[in-house]
Structure formats: C-alpha cells, structure tokens
Amino acid sequence: MKRTIFSNQLLPWLLLAPQLIITFIFFLWPAAQAVRQSFLREDAFGTRSTFVGFENFTYLWNSPEYFHSLKVTAVFAISVTILSMGVALLLAIAVDRMIKSTRVYTTLLVWPYAVAPAVAGILWWFIFNPTIGIMPYLLGQLGYDWNHISSKTDAMLLVVIASAWKQISYNFLFFLAGLQSIPGSLREAAAIDGAGPVRRFFDITFPLLSPTTFFLLVVNIVYAMFDTFGVIDATTEGGPAQATNIMVYKVYFDGFIGQNIGSSAAQSVVLMMLVLMLTVVQFRFVEKKVAY
C-alpha cells in the first residue's frame, strides 16, 4: 500500500473530522451514556437517580425472563441464518446454471432487499393474520390451525420466515458472485474424472465458497440479532408470552415502554459485549482459518 505523507499535522485530522464527529456523537457518546445509566437507578423523568453499582446486572443475572430472551435470541438467530443462507445458496446455484436469464432472475431476487424491515413485517403480518390472512386460510384447508397470537411455535416461525425472507436477497448476491468466481475448469475437470453433480458440489464448489459462507455467517447472525427489530415490532411485538422477545426488542420494551432505563441500559451493555465478541471471532477465527 502506498503511504501518503502529509507535511501538515493538522490536515489529516481535519479530513478525518467529519467521520470522527459523527462517530463520537452517534456512537461513542450514546454508548458511554448507556454504560453510565447501567450503574444508576432512575425514575422515568430523571428527577431522582442513585448509584447502585452492579445491581442492574445482578438483577438480569437472576432474571429467568432475561435468560429466556437469550435462548429465544439464539434459536431465532440460528434459524434465520440457516434458512436465509440455505435458500439463498439454492437460488444462487440455480441462477448460476442459467445462461441467458441470469440477469433477470438476479434483479427479481434482489428486490426484497429494498423493502424496509417494518414494511416487510406488516406484509407478513397481513399474509399470516389468523383472522384475515390468506395463509391461515390455506393452512386451515390442510387441517393446520395457524395462530401466531396464541401459539409460540407459529409466532417463532412467522418472525423467522419474515426476517429470513428479507436477507435472502443479500446472501444470494454474495453466493452468486462467489459461484461465478469459481473457475469453470475445476468443475469440468471433476466431471471428466466421473464426479456427479452432487459430488462436484460438495467436493469442489462448496469448499471454494467457504470464504463467502463464513463472511455471510457472521453478517447474518449480526443481522438476526440486531437488525430485525422492525420485523418483530410489526408482527408479534415479542409475544406470545415472550416467545419472540429477542434481546434487542427487550431493550426497547423495558426502556421505552417500561421506562426502566437502568435495566435497559444494562441490557445494552451486555449486547455491546456480545457484538465485541462476535467481532473478535470474525477477525481472529474466521479470517485466519478460512483459506481464500
């Protein structure tokens, strides 16, 4: 890499300033506030506040609801990741085999990515609404009584499908690019050696896709954990009986609806730690172990 040497010490800082200021105002300062609040107990209006040490954290540690939310988040994130990556890979392989229509299919499959999470949530809410939705009606004909308002399983299925649907486009693009960068000669050579399509996929294509797969794995887990607020809020609002109350939604609910700012801040701090851990995993483990 070429190094640019500035003769003036001030200029580089000045050029960096806009980004630094934005980072400070919108990321560092609120994060610091969250850490401060997590050690305080305050009434809703902020007229009285007391320092309580780690009490907000021990409260979480002793709260079965919080561990339940942790479990829900894990189930949700893993399901969304597997579903969205699995479907995206299938679609990418299918499109990769097309010769003329690749571009048309690619364009069509990328559309859902442009839909805002809240809009996607409302869309799925309509499709699966137990009273007026089309899917419960069709499922009812098949003998399945769909009701995500009272059934925890149905609710989880709904938020997983709605969240995964949005992410399929993104994964699809990366998988397709990954597939197209695999030299055709490798697969042809394997075919000449007598390997069938399944064998070719698992021995040639999939290993060569591993950098893309690992990258998407981290991106998808982060998406499922932190970016699906809109979908949850528009469809189930964390219910029924907290069955879809993922950690991010709980931070919002306890803090903004419940006005328990101390506990909400403590939960944010725990989430920050989780993001840190995921980042470390990505840089230390994934980037080194995967051969590009």
Add this chain to the structure above:
Amino acid sequence: MIRYSTASAVALVASLSAANAETTIDWWHAMGGELGTKLEEIVQGFNDSQDEYKVVPSYKGTYPETMTAAIAAFRAKQQPAIVQVFEVGTGTMMAAQGAIVPVYQLMEEHGEGFDPSVFLPSVVGYYTDSEGNMLSMPFNSSTPILYYNKTVFEKAGLDPETPPKTWAEVEEFSKKIIESDAASCGFTTGWISWIQTENFSAWHNQPIGTLENGFGGLDARLSLNGPAQVQHWGNLKKWADEGIFKYGGPVGGDNAAPMFYAQDCAMIMNSSASRAGVIANATDFELGFGMLPYYDDIEGAPQNSIIGGATLWALSGKTDEEYAATAAFFKYLSTPEVQADWASFSGYLPITAAAGEQMKEFYAENPGADTGINQITLNEPTANSKGLRFGNYVQIRGIIDEEFEQLLSGDKDAQGALDSVVERGDALLEEFQKQNQ
C-alpha cells in the same frame, strides 16, 4: 429613506405582535383519526372563545409513544404544558413529583371558580390522591361493556332483547349458539388485563392489590390471585378449549373485534369508546348492548366497573402565564357543553354530572349508549372498585397477557398463571418503589 422605512416596518411588526400577545401552550395527545379531528375542533373552539391564550395540539402517536415522547422531552427540558397520559401511566406520573403540577394545585393558583365536586366520583376517584385531591384532568374515560349480535341470538333461538347477565348464562347461550350453528364461537374479548382481570375484580368487589389497589402508597403489592380471579381464568381456559371463547390477542386484542364483525363470535366485551367503530362495522346484523356478566355466587357482584382511557397532566417548568392558559383550557374542557359534545361523539363517558344531564336526550335517541355510564355508577365505589394505581403498570399489563397466554397454551393452570403475575409484578413494583424513594 430605506433605513426609515425598515425602522417603521419593525415598529409595525412590533406593535402587531404586542396586540397579539397571546400565550401559546402545547398539548401533546394520542387521539388519531376521527377522534383527533374532533379534538382539534374542541381546541379551535377554545382558541376562538377568547384571545388571551392559544392551545396548539400535536398528535404524538399511541398512548405509550405520547408518554415516552413527553418523558424524553422533559429530560431535554422541552416539555409541553399539557400531555395526555393513559390510565396505567397514572402511577408513574404521580410518583414524578418534580415533573408534574397537580391539577388541584394548578386550579387553586390559576383557575378561579373551578369546582372539583362537579365531577363524577367514579371517574375522578381514579385520579385523586389519598386526600381526595385531583391530580390530573379527566378527558377521555371509558369502561368495558358487552356487545352482542342480536341476529345470531335470534337464529339460535334466544331472545334477541336479553343479553346474558351472568357468566353461567354466557356459557349457556354460547353453547346454544354453537350447537344451532348460528355462529362458530360464543364470545371474545378485548383487553384480558383491563377487562377480564382488573374490571372483573372491581365488578366482583375483589381487590387487585393491597393498600386499596395501590392508592395507599408505593409499598402496595398485587393480590389478584384470589379465588374469584382464579375461577374466572380457569373458566376462560376451559371455554377456550371448548371453542366457546376465542382469544383476541394481547394488549387491546386486535383480533377480537374482527371476529365479532365477521359474525364468528356472537358476543364481545370491549371498551364503551369503541361503540362508534362497532356500529360502523356491524352492517350485516342487529347490534345489542349489555353490562359485563358476573358470577352470581360471588358476594357483592355486580359492584361497579372501573374506567380506562386517559387524562391530561400539567407538566412542571412553565411560566405563570402558561399555567394560567392551562387552567383556562381545563376549565373550558370541563364545561357541560364541551363534555356532552365530546362524549356523544366518541362514546367516552361524560365526566361531570351536568354533562350527563345534557346527554339525557342523546341517550334516549341512542339506546345502549348509556350502558357504560350506568355500569360505572351502578354502586358507590368501594376500595376494590375505585380503580388501581401501580407503578410500572404498562409492564405489569404485559405480564398479565403473557401469563394468560401460558394458561391458554396449557403450560400453567389458572392458579399458577395468576401466582406468576403476582410474583413477577411484585418484583416490578419493588423496583418502582426503589426508583421513587
């Protein structure tokens, strides 16, 4: 010359604004749709009635959103003079002593000739402190009632003019309705928390919590796991399994009303304020109104139902002129004319006896419209039926919904579910007490 004309223009503007030295105050509210339009009309009426003060209403979204917005604004010292807060936020607002100006104090200082005794005790009782002082200004109060489908009743061979009085009759009628294929379900309900738990308790003169349902102080705890509530929740589960009752979802029960409109369910218990909406949607059938059902083997039932809805709170940190404007506006709002107009339009309850008088004619022309007011004034409120006042109550209502869902899914029985409500709710009440001491 140019300088001279500029100066005179400035002088002109200054004199104009001096002539228009109105005090402007903000009112943040949560009334969308037609109610919001009506509210703006009322505000316009006040602004036109005098030229000293001007109220500017702003719609801030749902009740929780409006309250959250006001709290955030208070923290940033940008709070409105008046904010509309739903009844379950009362505990939080009351405890925030530095943030609010109690209405009785505001009226003593700025509102001449304001008489708190004209308000209906069953409405105002919810919003008074233990000395009987009014803390906030009731604006829109409602109470749950029973709506039923007369056409389905007739098809099932029931008397369409007789709604069920007791829960035993609800069960009996529902079975007849389902057996005769008149509808596929007997009844549904909005608000498991507000209607089937809080109002159920008041209606049967059972406590919801200790210390007069929380009116007595911050160390009050929940006690809604008594035998009456356990019996009722147990029955709801049984009826849900038998198909007599269908669950409409948490909080307000978004799916309850569509089931009633689609004639899947023959009866629904919901807010008296949804009257206009129900009438608009009940196009294919005859609509009937009744009071909430009760268990005739529980002593003291029926007592009186309690209210829901919202009140207006005056926030602290404003000038004397702004408080004078707030007081004048509150006085205008409590006049019988404004009250009667608002109540007949919306289905909310009139909050003064005089407004009730004015609505006599309206009630005569609209049968069933007085069900709510008759129900809250059925008996003199007791300590159990005055209302409730707990902190963190928005979350506690969420817990009620969740535990009810646990009951429906079969993970807990009625006693277990209500015990969990008390246990989890008490933890929140304890936290709230610590925050506010």
